[in-house]
Amino acid sequence: MNWRSRLGLLTLVLLAGLTFGHAALTALDALPECPFGADPGMPYETVCGQVIGGLWRSLLLGVTAGAGSCLAATALALFARRLGGRFELGIEKGAELFFSIPDLLVLIVLGFVSRAVWGGEGVTLPFMIASLVAIGWAAPTRMVQNRLRSLERLDFITAAHAIGVPRTRVLLRHVLPMAWDYLLAIFLLRVPAIILTESTISYLGFGLPLDQPSLGRYLGGHWQLLATDDWVKVAPAWALLALLVVAFHQVGRGLLDRAEEAR
Amino acid sequence: MSALLEVTGLTVRFETKRGGLTAAEDVSFSVPAGGTLGIVGESGSGKSVSVLSLLGLLPGAKVTGTASLEGKKLIGASEAELTKLRGDRVAMIFQDPMTSLDPSWRVGDQVAEPLRLHRGLDAAAARAKATALLESVGLPSPAELARAYPHHLSGGQRQRVMIAAALACEPALLIADEPTTALDVTVQAQVMELLARLQRERKMGLVLISHDLGLVSEVCEELLVMYAGQVVERGPTKRLLSAPRHPYVAGLLASTPTLEGTGRLKEIPGTVPDLRLPLPGCRFAERCPQARPECTKSPVSLLDEVRCLFPLSPSRLSHV
Amino acid sequence: MPISAVLVYLLVVNLPFRQDSDRKIATSENDAIALRAQVLGSGGVQDAFVPWKRLFSGESVGLAGQPFTAKDLGRAASLSLGLGLIALLLALAWALLLAVARVQLAASRVGFLLEVIPGLVFGSPLFLLAVVAALLAIAFGVSFTGSHLLAAAVMALGPGTFLGVVWSDALRAEAARPYFLAALARGCSRRQALLKHALPNALPALLDAAAPVASSLLLGSFVAENFFQLKGFGLVYLEAARRVDAGVVVVATTLFAAVLILVSLAVELVRLLVDPKARDAAKETA
Numbered sequence: 079m080n081w082r083s084r085l086g087l088l089t090l091v092l093l094a095g096l097t098f099g100h101a102a103l104t105a106l107d108a109l110p111e112c113p114f115g116a117d118p119g120m121p122y123e124t125v126c127g128q129v130i131g132g133l134w135r136s137l138l139l140g141v142t143a144g145a146g147s148c149l150a151a152t153a154l155a156l157f158a159r160r161l162g163g164r165f166e167l168g169i170e171k172g173a174e175l176f177f178s179i180p181d182l183l184v185l186i187v188l189g190f191v192s193r194a195v196w197g198g199e200g201v202t203l204p205f206m207i208a209s210l211v212a213i214g215w216a217a218p219t220r221m222v223q224n225r226l227r228s229l230e231r232l233d234f235i236t237a238a239h240a241i242g243v244p245r246t247r248v249l250l251r252h253v254l255p256m257a258w259d260y261l262l263a264i265f266l267l268r269v270p271a272i273i274l275t276e277s278t279i280s281y282l283g284f285g286l287p288l289d290q291p292s293l294g295r296y297l298g299g300h301w302q303l304l305a306t307d308d309w310v311k312v313a314p315a316w317a318l319l320a321l322l323v324v325a326f327h328q329v330g331r332g333l334l335d336r337a338e339e340a341r
Numbered sequence: 342m343s344a345l346l347e348v349t350g351l352t353v354r355f356e357t358k359r360g361g362l363t364a365a366e367d368v369s370f371s372v373p374a375g376g377t378l379g380i381v382g383e384s385g386s387g388k389s390v391s392v393l394s395l396l397g398l399l400p401g402a403k404v405t406g407t408a409s410l411e412g413k414k415l416i417g418a419s420e421a422e423l424t425k426l427r428g429d430r431v432a433m434i435f436q437d438p439m440t441s442l443d444p445s446w447r448v449g450d451q452v453a454e455p456l457r458l459h460r461g462l463d464a465a466a467a468r469a470k471a472t473a474l475l476e477s478v479g480l481p482s483p484a485e486l487a488r489a490y491p492h493h494l495s496g497g498q499r500q501r502v503m504i505a506a507a508l509a510c511e512p513a514l515l516i517a518d519e520p521t522t523a524l525d526v527t528v529q530a531q532v533m534e535l536l537a538r539l540q541r542e543r544k545m546g547l548v549l550i551s552h553d554l555g556l557v558s559e560v561c562e563e564l565l566v567m568y569a570g571q572v573v574e575r576g577p578t579k580r581l582l583s584a585p586r587h588p589y590v591a592g593l594l595a596s597t598p599t600l601e602g603t604g605r606l607k608e609i610p611g612t613v614p615d616l617r618l619p620l621p622g623c624r625f626a627e628r629c630p631q632a633r634p635e636c637t638k639s640p641v642s643l644l645d646e647v648r649c650l651f652p653l654s655p656s657r658l659s660h661v
Numbered sequence: 662m663p664i665s666a667v668l669v670y671l672l673v674v675n676l677p678f679r680q681d682s683d684r685k686i687a688t689s690e691n692d693a694i695a696l697r698a699q700v701l702g703s704g705g706v707q708d709a710f711v712p713w714k715r716l717f718s719g720e721s722v723g724l725a726g727q728p729f730t731a732k733d734l735g736r737a738a739s740l741s742l743g744l745g746l747i748a749l750l751l752a753l754a755w756a757l758l759l760a761v762a763r764v765q766l767a768a769s770r771v772g773f774l775l776e777v778i779p780g781l782v783f784g785s786p787l788f789l790l791a792v793v794a795a796l797l798a799i800a801f802g803v804s805f806t807g808s809h810l811l812a813a814a815v816m817a818l819g820p821g822t823f824l825g826v827v828w829s830d831a832l833r834a835e836a837a838r839p840y841f842l843a844a845l846a847r848g849c850s851r852r853q854a855l856l857k858h859a860l861p862n863a864l865p866a867l868l869d870a871a872a873p874v875a876s877s878l879l880l881g882s883f884v885a886e887n888f889f890q891l892k893g894f895g896l897v898y899l900e901a902a903r904r905v906d907a908g909v910v911v912v913a914t915t916l917f918a919a920v921l922i923l924v925s926l927a928v929e930l931v932r933l934l935v936d937p938k939a940r941d942a943a944k945e946t947a
Binding site for chain 1: 796877917
């Protein structure tokens, strides 16, 4: 692993530590005073509380939705490889078709649905995660499918088929274990993409509500402050978002390179 | 008589992130007008690198030494000067005909391209000449073929197209880099025959690069054998085949099947050294059956056409 | 895509609309009933065109407070189209600049900088880039609200950078192929070989990028119109979705889908023109 990935990993650990530390201090009622003052939109909340809460929600969103879409993708790709033929082609074409629809359009329609059915300003966290999984499965499905296909061309897999090992067993016991590092890399690269998509959709008004913001929602609600003397109340959120995205990207990139090199 | 191609002390170096790599070192040879030279070596021996560097086709390589074609300086020449020579006075064919033709160009246009670039022919005249060229390399219904795209053609046909494009401007020198390696065995023989015939008819110089000693020796009068970036032996084909003086060449011959030969072919044990590591002495010493302690001490220079401290004498060739 | 349009319609029509009266963005009971009856029909496939029929007959769709006639929608759409075209031109220019820089300067000292730019653009949410543009505008003393050019520039940033990366990667990949070397050996200069051989072969890769570029322009138009408060189609759509205005959402989603289909059809047609292999494949299937 190169130094960039290591630095990325360290950053992620620190960011996670920050959220847990903040939670622990809050529970102990030993929270130091926030140097950035109160959230101008909600005078009872501090900027620190909002931003670290936002970091926590962004992390949670990114990781769960990323894991969800990657698991769905892996399951779909495995089914496709196992059943083969028309079914496989169908999944492939379906993923391609879905991939060509802009994510944001789907998210806006889903946000509209949420407003129509449950009302309110924003969507709930579970709904957001479900929406992100619903749009996020297509790209990884195609990638995992291609990966499994190329792994299955390896000679010892052909040999396993030749001596009569059942296909399902070959896929689960021989092919899948070789794909783990690649899957992990895809997942890690998926997370920052999801966090960014969520920020944009939040900015457009179809994300989490402002009293329980993600980093993106907080930025979307407060960017006007950047042109004022209160810009310090926005800068930390921006910095954390950038750190989060870059760190995930670097770790994922490093893993992906290693997975490619191993072959 | 003055040489068509004269190369002295050619050295090609690549600077990589993990340190430098000298891919070819102190390579010297010459080709007389109308002469044929075969360069033989394993992959990574520096044979292609030497030739590509002469034509300025290795961006990023540091090339030193002197080389001239028909008296014109090659190393140190400007890109524009080299561009003028390439495809006109010196032409080249490559190993893989499947990928060496531009997939989005019609075959005829690719053959015509050098004519348009160097002779300034208009499209119609160049096309007519291209069709004639396609016919001369033995392709059937050339007019139709000229309109086809590369993916319509077989491997052998494509290599013939490459040859036709190379011959378009009647070059004084043709360089063929492993021209038959990617082809079927039967097609290989046809392409080699075609190359030999064209070389005789047009009296052009030919440099044939191959890992196959047998193939090269059928066409070329002179041979140059390379190992790990260095020339290990050179000389007339007949002498080299009957009385090799470098143990590596002897080993190559012993591992080449012949029609008369019976019994097991001998292999050369070991592998080619890593050129990134320092190699103080003879680079073949590790695999050489005749190696002595002196061999690994200091660099061995090319003396009397062979790079060996203890060259074989003809009488000791009993094992061939 | 037409399927997705019908799907959206059916989805919208069958939604159990909330009808309580204390909602902030209210769809009153009357509104909801009116929507069903007048705008959306009874909810079957046969009524999928009801909003369209209303538009064509000069009536309006949308909630009582904000009616949209075909003319209103057309005006918004033409603003967005104009913005999109300017953004496309800006994106192409920016992509070309970036691609040439990346191919020519890759080995030089500023090379790493050219890798940082895509990272920066793809690594930040678009609205923050719009914020940067707005701050720059303020610093130069220009008012940014309502600025069409700034909006187009923000829209162009994503697709332009993406296209530039794809373009330069494709050119570099083509220049590494054996036929490129063969073209040089035939006497092409490096520039000629890049223009005459590498570029045509890199075109299919560019065409593959056309669909993502179209959708990222669409995304850009949402964000830019929202940020700069331009009454384009994107803003109309966003506001309608925020108001839960089913009629407008159905019409607009269908239009977006249609645009995306048209783009992908056009891409396939162009592909037949530039790629001989695709042409042969098409002949075989025909």
